[in-house]
Amino acid sequence: MTYPFADVSAHSLPALLSLEGRRAIITGGAQGLGFAIAVRLAEAGAQVAIADLDVGLAASSAETITARFGISALGVRMDVTDSASVAKATDEVVATFGGVDIWVNNAGIFPSQPLLEMSDETWEAVFAVNTRGVRNGAREATRRMSCGGVIVNVVSTAGFHGIAPGLSAYVSSKHAVRGLTKQLALELAPRGIRVVGVAPSYVPTEGNMAAAAAAMAAMTEAGVDMQNMPTAMSHSLIGRTGTPDDIARVVLFCASDLSLIMTGSTLLADAGETI
Template sequence: MTFPFADVSASPLTALLSLTGRRVVVTGGAQGLGFAIARRLAEAGAAVAVADLQEDRARAAATQLTADFGIDAIGVAMDVASSASVDSSAAAVVERLGGIDVWVNNAGVFPSAALGEMSDEHWDQVFAVNTRGVRNGARAAVRTMADGGVVVNIVSTAGFRGVAAGMSAYVSSKHAVRGLTKQLALELAPRGIRVLGVAPSYVPTEGNIAAAAAAMADRAGEAGDPSTVPQAMTQSLIGRLGTPDDIARVVLFCVSDLSLIMTGSTLLADAGETI
């Protein structure tokens, strides 16, 4: 069996890092970690489709990317939990950008609920977005990747260990995504498609701060203080919390030819938290 991965050892570093000519989809890309990822990939020369539940935010983010980097960027509405939504949005991206070469499954949720109080709807919602959403995105991507490509799944340190109380659905969903990353890498390598995971620790973004504060409030029975959340949720060994751009640069490495030898791995971007 022939595997279509070139040896790029003779390529200059600038060529290995460049994404010029590649078409990228970033789910949950209108703000926070997703937008940071979209910015770095746009800076590297990719045409970017910002996919988000809120189409107006997605379009505004795309407009900003075009203004900042002079690349083609579009905003599309996408509900990653819905196969129909993902497939129709992917078709729109192909029509407008000409294809898809990279798909970043970033969209996710992490509501908190103690197991004894957790409803079936809570569990199903987390898995619908965090796990089925990754499957939906990867499936839509590989159906369009005729000449190979890269799928990156944003996992979490919760894909490696348990975390705070009330997060059993989230931790389970992220362990599933880590396993899915391995299996997809095995299945898709003969088609020239690499699949990698990136597992951040807690990074303060708009959504993360709000969700973590709500989880703390649920456990304490009172209003959570967002300013205390980072200290409660991280054990960084580098003297600071990670930033969205810290994670975006790891994703850039994954989708570029710098990491061409890699598939199936999940890279810990956790400031040493899981040591």
């Protein structure tokens, strides 16, 4: 069997980093970590499509990127839990850009509910977005990547260990995505498609800060002693909490030819949290 991965050892560093001529879709890309990823991919030369439930915000974010970098950017509505929605949005991107070379599965949710209080609906909703959404995105990406490409799954350190009370659904879903990353890499290598995971620790985005506040309120109401709870900073070995751009630069590495030898692995972008 022939595997269509070129040896790029003779390429210059700028050439390895460049995404010029490539087309990228970032799910949940209208704000926060997704937007930071879209910005870095665009800076490297990629045309970027921002896929989000909030199509107005996605379009606005795409306009910001176009104005900043002078590249083609597009905002599309996508519900990652709905196969038809993912396919329709992808068709819209392909009609505009001509194809897809990079797909970043970034969309995710993380409601905090103790196990004994968690409804079946909450559990299913987390897996619908965080796990089935990754499957849906990877499937549509694979159908469109006729000449190979890269799928980057945003996993989380929750894919390596438990992180806080009330997050059993989130932690389970991210362990599943880490496993799915390995399996997709195995299945898609003959097509010239690499699949890589990036596992961030907590970074302050709009969604993360709101979720953290809700989780703290729920634990306080449940009588948990918050004074003894570890914080993101208590685990950092670099003296600060990570930023969205810290993670976006790791995703850029994964999406570029700098990481061409890598598939199936999940990179920890966690300031040493999981040591």
